[in-house]
Amino acid sequence: MIIDAKLTKEIASIVGEDNCSTSVADLYTYGFDSSIHHHTPDMVVRPKATSEVSRLVKLASREGIPIVPRGGGTGLCGSAVPIMGGMVMDLTRMNLIKEIRLNDLYCVVQAGVVYDRLNEALAPHKFFFPPSPGSGEACTIGGMVATNASGMRAVKYGATRDYVLGLEVVLADGSVIHVGTNTIKNSSGYQLERFFVGSEGTLGIITEVTLKVAPKPKKAAMVLAAFDRLEDAGSCVSNLISIPLIPSATELMDDICIRAVNKAVKAGLPEVQAVCMIEVDGDPEIVAKELKVVEDVARKSGASTVQISDDSKQMARWTNARKSVMSALSRLGDDLVSVSLADDMAVPISRIPEAVVAFHRIADENHVIVGTYGHAADGNLHTKMLLNPCSEDSWKRGERAVGQIFDAVIQLGGTVTGEHGVGMSKAPYMKKERPDAWGTMLLLKQAMDPKNILNPGKMMQWEGGIIRDLRYPCRDLISK
């Protein structure tokens, strides 16, 4: 036990007894995020202020206790799983929206503010924070910065990194620093705010974020195009972009995903090889013009049917169908669960048709069911595998398919993760993708965290394969 009774008392004196726990239920629960992994921590702490975070980190540094910062726990690659035990630091009590300054185009929030709550606060002012991850109702701004989250609208509006103006961060020795500025422009030295974007809790604990905000578009409308060939749906996306027409969202779903959402949530999507949901937004006249262009490009790219809607209820139905893919896939087969492995690759946009065809071929060769969907117009594709979590053979076939999918992506000039991050599930493949960069990342980690207490064992520090520390009750049946 690395946290004894004396330390527990000291920790309780910082956050209060109600905000530190070693109960079996809390330790078990905080051993998960939304990935395939699980590992039980030694304690859960819930600080309310930066000063508490700082004191906890000083204590952890003194005692050599690992700390894993955690937002909503919606991460899909195990980045918030406390693989070396220690403290999980739940930041969701730090949930104040401290300032909204629209005449300066920014807001200041604590790290534990949930994405949707921030947008609810911005909406009456006709502004928004655009990245729009599918997990928006639960993920936190701190978690989004730490993973550089993005979503359906990245092609037009960018990812979280494009909105981070400044950060307050608690470093590994407990000191508090402020990086970046409250200005839209800043050339004042190293852009350290960017350094923490995508750092997954390994370089510092983000306590406060200054975010640029954007005006909300006046109108949006959608096209649902159905294709009899998956690669035509992929081509439609790059044909559109090269016009140029930058849609506000482009969601591609293959036949497996379509079948899953039609079965699970009665989505009523056409049962074809692939659909593309393409959204355009802006002033009403521009939206009307762009809709015509999208319809034309979809038909020329081989769409068999094209439906158009600016009705908010219909658009919400289509969007919700897309958002249900992950959970719907798990209901396709009795013994199968949908697992997040090789789940958010990104390739150059023009390589999407090749990528989707390769994913299907790899799935067939390994006898694994793989649903492919994604944001497509920004080159970001998700695959979800259906595996039997109690079958070693199923995991082995899955792992082989993961390796081949990542190899294909790297060969196409892409990246193994476009938005979810590296954590545990993608760590060996990140090293493969970045053979000349991960050593430098490791040096930076060592310089920032010499005692290796901040989310240790992740990303560049990961060793071995990925089918380990599984979350499933039958995990002891799996030999790795």
Ligand SMILES: Cc1cc2nc3c(=O)[nH]c(=O)nc-3n(C[C@H](O)[C@H](O)[C@H](O)COP(=O)(O)OP(=O)(O)OC[C@H]3O[C@@H](n4cnc5c(N)ncnc54)[C@H](O)[C@@H]3O)c2cc1C
């Ligand atoms: C249904 C579903 C849909 C999703 N859709 C998307 C999507 O469209 N786009 C997308 O990008 N992701 C998506 N995700 C993944 C996930 O929601 C994002 O990675 C999100 O940014 C994680 O935020 P979180 O607050 O839950 O972070 P957590 O999962 O709690 O943590 C993620 C990482 O950030 C670190 N971290 C958290 N808070 C801090 C902090 N304050 N300081 C330092 N490090 C911190 C953690 O240590 C961990 O390494 C989805 C997940 C689910 C379950």
